[in-house]
Amino acid sequence: KPDDAGNWLGVAFGRILKIGVADNNIVLYNTSEEDYLSIWKSYFDIDRNYMEIINNISRNDVLKTASSCASGIRILKQEPWEALCSFIISQNNNIPRIKGIIDRLCENFGDNLGGGFSFPTAVGLSNCTIEDLAPLRSGFRARYILDAAQKVANGDIDFELCKNGDIAEAQKELMKICGVGQKVADCSLLFGFGRIEAFPKDVWIKRAMTTLFDGELPECAVQYAGIVQQYIFHYARTTKLEI
């Protein structure tokens, strides 16, 4: 989230990071080269060549337009549990409220890092009851959060399979959790497990796919499906596509 000086403040991997712009460069504050190399480089997907991807998918005219409207978008590589839990919270919910619930989750159950709170661990949450989660005001999602925390804490969910296994098997693995369907599973795989071939289909994407592509993703985009999904999503929302 932005602070009053226009910098971005965020927490991930139990660390507070400040980002600003100086002399046309992006600057990371409060960190070290060691943390950059071992954490932030991967978190911001620095090694991926997005220009090359945009060039390749621009063989399709619609994708050329969509990607040019959002060429700065990157796929964050969050911690798997954080991504999974956050997208469980996102279901049938609006973005301001999703943020509020996640803020309260961190404040109530995360560690105080001095200036921010870490995302709570699955093990920590697995000891909670539904009543304990009442301060989150997450509604019917509370029992989903608990089921996920318990299954992850118990090792019932094979994260190695999610990361490196067959993508359909990985989906099934995450859908063992009550409250995780196709869309939440795909979002978790994309943003938490680095699976860019995952293609989450929310209501916006479903509408856009029908309107723009007659239901079929262009061949040149299939190998980057998750990244292309972000361009399509952004395009669909900012241009208010006719349904």
Add this chain to the structure above:
DNA sequence: TCCCAGGCTCTCT
């Protein structure tokens, strides 16, 4: 006020 949100589960055909 009322409608609805970046779905999912449960139930009923």
Add this chain to the structure above:
DNA sequence: AGAGAGCATGGG
């Protein structure tokens, strides 16, 4: 196996 109601809460 597919369709539809119901779900907690609160933003716009």
